[in-house]
Amino acid sequence: MEMTIIQAFRPILWFARRIGLLPSPLRRTVDRLESLLVAVAILLALAAVPFAVAAGRAVSTGVQHTAAAQAAASTPVAATPVQKALNVPPVPTTRPVPVVWTLPDGSVHSGQVEMNVGTSAPTTVTIWVDRQGRQVSPPVGTDQAGRRGTVVGILTELAVILALTGLVALLRWPLNRHRAAGWENEWRIVGPVWTKHRI
Template sequence: MRAITGLWRWRRNPLRRGTDLVEAWVALVALILIVVAAPVVGIVAGSLSRDALYRSVQEQHDRRHKVTATVVKKVAQPPLDPDPETSTARDAHSRVVATWKAPDGTAHRDRVVAALKTPRAGDTFPLWTDGYGHVVGRPLDRTTATTHAVLAGFGAAVALTGLVEGTRRLVVWRLVRRRYARWDHAWDIAGPDWGRTGTGS
């Protein structure tokens, strides 16, 4: 709004300098880019990210399989961790020796992390594997992918806003430097005679 007011104020002002008008135009262009272009860039970036992430979700769901594993025995836990953040995540899971059947029909037995607090032999739990029965991470879900896409779009909009504002500030800084240089030049011309008796006569 200040940019529009500035342009209107400098329209026919006899004290207007060229740099004042340029500064007002730069502010107006920056405002338009922030209000119009930043949301568009955010929406485009978010949409592209969402499409790529949804493809990744589909690929992961096609290649990863949820199987049921059976606990054979519990494995001794590592020493206690004093960090409350990591210990909370560790307490919700246990290391066990388990067996499971892969999607290709082969039987597997290995040490895995089970989402069981107190596992006993014979307990079952879900496990994600690839087509050959090797343990893999849980696939990404669409909700998480959407959240990442929204964050990517928001980040792109904020980045463009910062770029536009940084450019505006750089241009204004250069204009102010040029203005000061002109003042210094004018002062160098008028300064030696300033205040002397008979100056200009």
Template sequence: MRRTTDLVEAWVALVALLLILVVTPVAGAVIGSFAQGALQKSVRDQQRTRHLVPATVVKKLNRSPLEPDPESSTTRDARSRVLADWTAPDGTAQHGTLLADLKSPHRGDHFTVWTDDHGRIVARPLDSVTATTHAVLAGFGAAMMTVGLIEGGRRLIVWRMVRRRYARWDQAWDKAGPDWGRTGTGS
């Protein structure tokens, strides 16, 4: 015995499966492609505007009173807080407190820092491989979100169908009355 709602539920499941198989890869590829384009543009912009310049230690400073993570020995041991001089790409002399990749810096030691065009310290520019990795992750995330939305939609439809089915059963029981199945009630 097959109810109409069972057939509809099977069709909803089939449509959801087909949507997952077709729409998910397309959504992942489209979002990944957009992310790749935007991130590669950012890579080019950062590589054009960020420069690796030499800096010279003026003096070693005490450790920062507020360590970002006092338990992290690798960060503490690998970098030293120093007062340094460097020349910006635009030719201006700069002076300030930096973190140097020197274990025991001394006056006159040299190290490199990333700066913008005006000599302000900036983070290392994004590289192409990292940008591609982020784009792939964005595409994968979009694909998984698409699967979640389709499956959530399927479950919502089935839930509403089951609620309607139960409501119809309740109406049928109410119509049959409280005496259904008892002897002498005319049923």
């Protein structure tokens, strides 16, 4: 039972030893403060992970609601190109091609669709139109909503890490000055003994 408890706490002890929280005669108060500062920053970064995940999920849900609203306000229809995507130098991979489409009420509309160069005229393409028959962008897909949420979650966590890193660096500056002053004071005592030089 004792070995199990020790094994359970071994990662915690390792972490505490690595960042200098365990007592040591070689560590000064300023060193322990610095170690505590780094430990708190690491714990805050870990604590921010659920909030980053929640932010990503919120964005993903919002994008899905927007996509649902777009899908409800638009309809896919088959559009027929009236000409071929001409191969005119300089040659891009796609060109705008005039297309026509017919709504269920029989009205004919026209617009342009980006098509691969050389696509034959009889080919139909799916476009999205609103209730008035005007061409609109297709609704955002579920996979896009998931990707946007993931990106937002990662960027949120990175922002927290960068902010904590900057804060730690800012707070370490006075600690380093204090440590350097302590070393200088102690060298005034020890230096003459070692170098036989009086300061």
